[in-house]
Amino acid sequence: RKQATEYSTPSSDEEFESKTSSMHKAKRALRKRRKLEKETKQLIKQEELKRLHKAQAIQRQLEELEERQRTLEIFGVELERELRGEADSGTKDENQMLHEWFELVMEKNKLMRYESELLIIAQELELEDHQSRLEQKLREKMAINDSLKDEMDLNEEDEI
Numbered sequence: 001r002k003q004a005t006e007y008s009t010p011s012s013d014e015e016f017e018s019k020t021s022s023m024h025k026a027k028r029a030l031r032k033r034r035k036l037e038k039e040t041k042q043l044i045k046q047e048e049l050k051r052l053h054k055a056q057a058i059q060r061q062l063e064e065l066e067e068r069q070r071t072l073e074i075f076g077v078e079l080e081r082e083l084r085g086e087a088d089s090g091t092k093d094e095n096q097m098l099h100e101w102f103e104l105v106m107e108k109n110k111l112m113r114y115e116s117e118l119l120i121i122a123q124e125l126e127l128e129d130h131q132s133r134l135e136q137k138l139r140e141k142m143a144i145n146d147s148l149k150d151e152m153d154l155n156e157e158d159e160i
Helices: 002-007 010-084 094-143 151-159
Strands: none
Touching: 010 094, 094 151
């Protein structure tokens, strides 16, 4: 009995409960951290998919734009021939052909500006993607305990 009471003294019970309680807290904290990491990874994936879809849409728009520019170029060459008198202009007068030519030039300039805007947006997407990858890499590096890192790891972390 004496030995049994020695093992179950209030202080040893409190220590056991304290250790158990701290283990539960640690487990909860670990679960919470893993859940947060999982949610972060899901958000990163969603952002990557959004950028991918946006990049695909931009690519389609650029292809359509290129086709439209080719069509305008062909029409412009024909119009220039008619203006020079190299081709049969039919019933068109010179003022009407000049008006069409200027409209064609304005349309072509408009398409070139739009193409520039699309290329800038595409470049922004590439930069966002690069930034996202760097942030992920930095998170992975920072998750490692500093005591386990060598000089090269620390330098790479600082560089990122």
